[in-house]
Amino acid sequence: MASAGESGDGADGKGVTTITIISSDNEAFEVLEAAASMSLTIRHLIEDGCADGGIPLPNVTAGILAKVLEYCSKHVAAVAASSEAGSSSNAADAAAAPEKEEDLASFDKAFIDVEQDTLYDLLMAANYLEVKGLLDLACQKVADMIKGKTPDAIRQTFKIKNDFSPEQEEKIREENQWAFE
């Protein structure tokens, strides 16, 4: 999510660092370093000192990068809030923790409710950028789309080619026939 402010990496007066990420189509996004570091790939680049002038990601387009950074920003904020609540002895804070978990869960649910093409792009981006939470979320969404379907229906949903030879097809069907009775 592009945030207002100076481009390039810099620290604002409060000691909170932001860095710039550049999509494959040359759009720049400024985000908190903590949020960007939810991507292990980006974190390693920062640690290796490659963040000057912005981190280019030749494999991720602006649209998808925006979504990934939105996910990271939301989740990094939630982690910060819950560690505050954890160290607070305030009963109200402790009571609010399960509510915040619910908030995050409904954010995730709405976030991953996207067109199939976008879902694949998110899957690939989360994999390449190594954002574990987002990868799990996207994979679970695809898994949910597989549940309860016959092989034909699965192939249809995901436009997958049946590349078994006739003999292999025969063997596989025989072994798994019980599942389709």
Added chain:
Amino acid sequence: MEWDGDGGMNSVPDGVVQHVLSMLSNVRDVAACACVCRRWRDCVPYLPALFFPRNAFDAAAAARGAADEAIGRMVAAVARLRELVIYCPFSMARLPAWIAARSATLRVLELRMDAASDKAAPDGGHLDCIGLAANLEELRLWGVSLTAAPAWGRMERLRVLEVVGAQLRDSAVKDAIAACPNLTDLSLLGCDCSGAVNIELELLERCRLDILGGSNCSLLLAAPRLESLEVQGFTWITLRGGHSLRRLSIAKSTGRVHKVDTGNLPDLDHLSLRGVQWNWAAVSSVLQCASEVKHLMMKIEFCGDMDALQPFPEVDLVDFFNSHPKLRKFEIHGAMFAALCQKNSLKNLDPRFLIPCLEEVLITVRSPLNAEQKLNTLESLVKYGVRLRTMVIRISQMKNCHDAADDFFEEICKFKYMNYKKVRIE
């Protein structure tokens, strides 16, 4: 319909496809995926879990032995199987082969034994094969018979043991648990048990014991790391090592609780005491040990040692709240509320008396007797409970349908209106 396999799912790398398929465990889904294409079929050996639901095979297929065949084939196909859950009917005689095949990787095993099509040998010998899975961490068994301890050898890695609906003999329990010395979680639920249950586990953190039983059963539990304990059905309870205990629930749905010896419980947050009849010494012993408690639920109908059911003796309200100063949430059903409504507690009150932490109270009032004192008590709770936010009064189960009840009801409504922000009637 044919697709040329470009773009979309087909461009997703193998590792990601593997990750997606690893989130499926229902065997029907796994079998379907194996039939989709070669790439997906090749993921099957690396799946972590297989779940055979109750209705995975219809009756006709099961009769043909199709279930056992399919289970055998799938277990063989998934080379690194970590988690196996079988709810559908299967043949006990086939179990040893399945477990032996995956003994190196199996970590979680859950079996519905009551669904097994060949009834188990009464001496429990059929369970011995579970010992082959030396790296097992979690074991859940439904409807098993443990009249003799299974020959598991030492299950060093087992952390979670759950047995539901079993016929247990106390010596079998002791021996079975001795085979699993490193348990952190133990649940014996809906189990038929009699005599003395004796459990000693160094690492136990969570324990649930729910036994059926007309007969009187005693529990001796020694577990120095215990954090949560829930027991139902025991008449005598002795706990050693409750210094880390945070949650305790003791219930007995029929019969009597005669003695409870817990030792001091300095970390206890949540306490729940329920039953038809408790010996009063047992009640007061637990309440004394739980001085730091924050959430207290009491639902005991009667006291008394023998067959005579007696009401609670008087409980001094001031003493009670002074000895449980951290009490935040209090749920009172049954005899406890009547016991707290005694005339003498509130006379000669120290003006500094407070109920400092109480925020929520839920009271069930069953009888309109002693109405004036009961209202007095409700008013005192509101008056001295400086942090009180909610009081819920349940009167829907009130006995005695005569004038006294009506008057009482009216008084309670008046009380509610005077304190409408905090008091609610159900």
